[in-house]
Structure formats: structure tokens, C-alpha cells
Amino acid sequence: MTKKMNDRTLLAHAAVNPSEHHGFINPALYRGSTVAFPTVAALAGRTQPYRYGRWGNPTSTALCEAINALEGGAVGTVLCPSGLTACTTAILAVCGAGDHLLVPDSVYGPVRHFCDTAARRMNIETTYYDPRIGAGIAGLFHPNTRAVFLESPGSGTFEVQDVPAIAAVAHERDIFVLMDNSWATPLFLKPLELGVDLSIMAATKYIGGHSDVMLGTIACGPRAWEQVRDMHFQVGQYVGPDDVTLVLRGLRTLDVRLQRHQESALTIAHWLEQRPEVSRVFYPALPSHPDHALWQRDFRGASGLLSFVTRSPSSDFVAAMIDGLKLFTIGYSWGGFESLALPVDPRSLRTATQWTETGHLIRLHIGLEDVDDLMADLEEGFSRLRAVEAQKNL
Numbered sequence: 001m002t003k004k005m006n007d008r009t010l011l012a013h014a015a016v017n018p019s020e021h022h023g024f025i026n027p028a029l030y031r032g033s034t035v036a037f038p039t040v041a042a043l044a045g046r047t048q049p050y051r052y053g054r055w056g057n058p059t060s061t062a063l064c065e066a067i068n069a070l071e072g073g074a075v076g077t078v079l080c081p082s083g084l085t086a087c088t089t090a091i092l093a094v095c096g097a098g099d100h101l102l103v104p105d106s107v108y109g110p111v112r113h114f115c116d117t118a119a120r121r122m123n124i125e126t127t128y129y130d131p132r133i134g135a136g137i138a139g140l141f142h143p144n145t146r147a148v149f150l151e152s153p154g155s156g157t158f159e160v161q162d163v164p165a166i167a168a169v170a171h172e173r174d175i176f177v178l179m180d181n182s183w184a185t186p187l188f189l190k191p192l193e194l195g196v197d198l199s200i201m202a203a204t205k206y207i208g209g210h211s212d213v214m215l216g217t218i219a220c221g222p223r224a225w226e227q228v229r230d231m232h233f234q235v236g237q238y239v240g241p242d243d244v245t246l247v248l249r250g251l252r253t254l255d256v257r258l259q260r261h262q263e264s265a266l267t268i269a270h271w272l273e274q275r276p277e278v279s280r281v282f283y284p285a286l287p288s289h290p291d292h293a294l295w296q297r298d299f300r301g302a303s304g305l306l307s308f309v310t311r312s313p314s315s316d317f318v319a320a321m322i323d324g325l326k327l328f329t330i331g332y333s334w335g336g337f338e339s340l341a342l343p344v345d346p347r348s349l350r351t352a353t354q355w356t357e358t359g360h361l362i363r364l365h366i367g368l369e370d371v372d373d374l375m376a377d378l379e380e381g382f383s384r385l386r387a388v389e390a391q392k393n394l
């Protein structure tokens with residue numbers, strides 16, 4: 001086949017090489033530290049494809065190749081033990097002492113924590129910016145600005161960023177552009193095609209897809225590949241073959257899972273908008289979302305994570321609603337087959353923008369269950385909320 005494969009075909013065929021694995025469709029789980037060399041000359045020659053466990057094996061190569069293919073234009077991918085280490089490794093690969101880093105105010109909380117603690121201790125200075133700043137980010141560039149980090153849509157609050165506009169002004173100044181693309185995955189947004197240098201994912205979420213594994217990926221365009229590969233190598237990051245295999249298995253069904261997540265999330269988002277207990281719904285695929293046009297321009301779909309604000313300002317009412325849910329589990333992370341509910345408070349995590357909603361923000365991950373069952377569960381939750389509210393108002 002000479003035509004470039006479409007994503008669905010890539011998911012089924014990328015890095016599937018039975019002839020290299022005794023005919024088996026999937027690669028074996030290569031466990032190991034020592035790799036044998038036939039001669040001293042082979043050891044010295046450094047041409048043997050695998051030379052030590054930490055530096056990769058045929059199992060990890062398969063996942064890296066599949067991610068390279070899917071990310072479109074990636075010259076290389078490294079695997080990290082979690083999504084967070086992928087974010088921090090990417091930052092440390094391009095920033096050093098004395099450098100300035102720009103990070104969106106809506107960034108994943110633990111990345112903010114890293115910037116405010118470990119990165120600061122290394123004399124990397126972070127400025128948080130309004131995620132909706134667009135090309136205006138140029139006004140925040142200092143002579144020592146080394147990198148701009150993006151995450152779109154933002155954690156919890158779902159602001160969509162103008163990726164091409166930010167990338168264009170950053171590249172005029174030779175500034176690296178890093179993006180956390182966990183929400184969309186490369187099926188719904190391809191950061192490298194929009195000018196991003198490092199496309200980061202918590203594969204823990206949709207790529208793994210089954211809540212049974214943690215892993216992060218950094219797919220690199222040509223500008224940043226050497227630096228990322230060196231940093232990953234220098235600090236000695238490694239992911240074991242069991243976890244790599246689980247992520248590779250999850251990847252094969254990413255498209256069908258995301259289609260269901262998207263369809264059900266959109267149905268529930270529309271339904272939530274009509275609920276009297278809800279004041280706002282944050283989901284970029286909704287026409288009412290403030291960045292809907294930008295999402296439509298750049299994204300090819302929306303995944304299963306959204307949030308809404310309750311009209312009621314009381315946390316007791318919110319607990320009454322969430323505690324009794326039967327199909328929505330209370331817990332961190334998302335991207336698995338199951339639905340999740342989590343109260344989140346962005347107030348303590350915003351410094352460049354203001355969170356002015358008076359109600360409670362609740363994040364939902366819409367899983368693969370039947371959407372009518374999910375809405376019935378939420379509906380009962382809203383009834384509990386109203387009952388507690390009515391009791392209080394007596």
C-alpha cells in the first residue's frame with residue numbers, strides 16, 4: 001500500500017510485525033537487564049540494536065513506533081513511567097538554570113506543583129498565563145524565555161488554546177512549544193502538525209484505557225528530539241514490558257472507545273445544560289462553550305471528560321449527589337472504560353485568571369456504559385441534591 005494509512009488503520013497495523021516475532025501478532029514481553037554481545041568487537045562497535053535493558057527492547061520499540069506513526073511527524077518518542085514524568089521530563093529536557101517557562105493557568109495541578117517546587121529550586125522561573133491568551137503570549141516573552149507549555153483543553157475548566165497562534169510567535173523567538181494532549185489524544189488533535197515541538201500524553205488515560213496501567217509518552221518533532229532523548233537517557237527512565245504491553249493493547253481499540261466516549265459525553269453535556277440544578281457545562285463540543293469555534297477549527301473530536309457547575313453553592317448538597325452515585329466512581333484519573341465523578345476546586349490553582357463561579361465544579365468522566373443508565377444515575381443524584389436542599393430550606 002503506497003497511500004498514507006488513516007488513523008484507524010494505523011491503530012491496527014502500526015508496529016505489527018509478525019515476522020519479527022515468530023509469527024505472533026504482538027511482540028513478546030522482553031524482560032531483562034543484561035543483553036549479550038557475541039564479541040568484544042560487537043560491544044565496542046555500538047551497532048547492536050539492543051545493548052542494555054534500560055535503553056529499550058523490542059516491546060518498548062513497538063509502542064514508540066506506534067506512537068510515532070499516530071502523532072504524525074514525530075521523529076522519536078520516549079516512554080516515561082507516568083504522565084507526570086512525561087511532563088516534567090519534557091520541561092527538564094528544554095529548560096535549565098536561568099531559563100524562563102510559560103505555563104497555562106489551567107495546567108494539570110501536579111505540573112504546576114513541579115514548576116513551583118523542583119523547577120524553581122533549579123532556578124527555572126515559571127510565569128502562568130491566561131490559557132486564552134493566543135498570540136498575545138508574545139507580550140510575556142523575556143529574553144530568557146525558553147519554552148511555552150500548553151494543555152488544551154485546560155484541566156477541570158476546559159479552556160481551548162489557540163495552538164497554531166502560540167506556536168507561531170514562539171518559533172519566531174526560537175522558543176520550544178510543549179503540549180499536554182492527554183484529553184484529545186492524537187486521534188482528535190495532532191499537536192506536531194500545529195507547530196508543537198513536544199507532544200506529551202498521559203497514556204494512563206485513553207491510550208491505556210482500562211484503568212490498569214500508568215505510562216507517559218513524549219513524541220518529538222525534529223527541533224527537540226535529541227534533547228529529550230538525552231534527558232530521558234541521563235536520568236535513567238524506564239518502563240517495564242508488562243506496562244508497555246498493556247498500553248500497546250489499549251492503543252489498538254482507541255478509536256472505537258473514543259467514539260463511544262464522545263457520543264455519550266455529548267449526549268450528557270446537552271442533557272446537563274437543560275438541568276435546573278446546573279448553571280454551566282464545560283465541554284468544548286457544546287456550541288455554548290466559549291471556545292467552541294476554536295475547538296471546531298483544530299480538533300477532530302471530543303473525548304469523555306467534561307465538567308459542570310452546580311447552582312447550589314453548598315458542598316453538603318454536592319456530597320449528597322455524588323456519594324450515592326452507583327455507576328460513577330469517586331476517584332482521580334480518567335480515560336478508562338468506567339465513569340467517574342470528582343468535585344474539583346480550581347480556586348487554589350489559579351493565579352493568572354480568576355475563578356468566579358459560586359457553585360461547585362464537578363468533573364465527570366463518561367465511560368463506556370449505556371448512556372441512558374448513566375443519565376438515570378445522575379438524575380437520581382440530582383433528586384438527592386434537591387431533597388437535601390429542600391430540607392435545609394425548611
Ligand SMILES: *Cc1c(COP(=O)(O)O)cnc(C)c1O
Pocket residue numbers: 082083084085087108151155180182183202203204205214215216333
Ligand atoms: C492525569 C494527567 C496527567 C498525569 O498522568 P499520570 O499518568 O497520572 O501521571 C498529566 N496531564 C494531564 C492533563 C492529566 O490529566
